Amino acid sequence: MPDTSNKIIFKKYPNRRxxxxxxxxxxxxxxxxxSVKQGRWVEVTDVDSGxxxxxxxxxxxxxxxxxxxxxxLPVPLLHLLIRYGETVLSDFFGKYLEKMIKSYLTYKNVAxxxxxxxxxxxxxxxxxxxxxxxxxxxLQSFFKQFFGSPKPGxxxxxxxxPEE
Numbered sequence: 001m002p003d004t005s006n007k008i009i010f011k012k013y014p015n016r017r018x019x020x021x022x023x024x025x026x027x028x029x030x031x032x033x034x035s036v037k038q039g040r041w042v043e044v045t046d047v048d049s050g051x052x053x054x055x056x057x058x059x060x061x062x063x064x065x066x067x068x069x070x071x072x073l074p075v076p077l078l079h080l081l082i083r084y085g086e087t088v089l090s091d092f093f094g095k096y097l098e099k100m101i102k103s104y105l106t107y108k109n110v111a112x113x114x115x116x117x118x119x120x121x122x123x124x125x126x127x128x129x130x131x132x133x134x135x136x137x138x139l140q141s142f143f144k145q146f147f148g149s150p151k152p153g154x155x156x157x158x159x160x161x162p163e164e
Contacts, residue, residue: 029057
């Protein structure tokens with residue numbers, strides 16, 4: 001369950017206008033999207049019926065973005081969405097898609113951080129400095145165990161021919 005402690009409540013009026021109860025002002029879909037991009041959780045309620053229309057509003061934002069780029073999802077997937085609708089795909093989207101995207105983003109962030117560290121280590125090595133290996137970093141420990149540390153007096157030669 002997402003953290004909703006940082007929630008903004010919007011009211012949707014019949015004229016399609018959205019009212020931000022936090023700012024006491026009318027806002028555009030772009031401003032709602034900006035709030036979501038800043039990590040805020042939004043909730044949209046229809047003023048007349050009291051119905052939660054958050055999913056519809058967020059879908060509208062996604063569709064507006066897709067319209068700008070002239071594509072959002074591949075055509076075969078759109079055909080499947082229409083063909084199977086609520087039955088098969090709603091279960092997939094409800095249970096698995098969110099988890100898959102979160103997992104992907106977590107993996108991507110970790111990979112990006114590690115790649116940056118490797119670039120920094122490579123820069124340090126080419127600059128003549130030794131990279132700071134710490135046994136506290138599990139990945140560095142793994143590489144040290146896998147590749148081993150150079151043996152004294154044999155930093156440049158191979159194991160078979162020490163005169164190289």
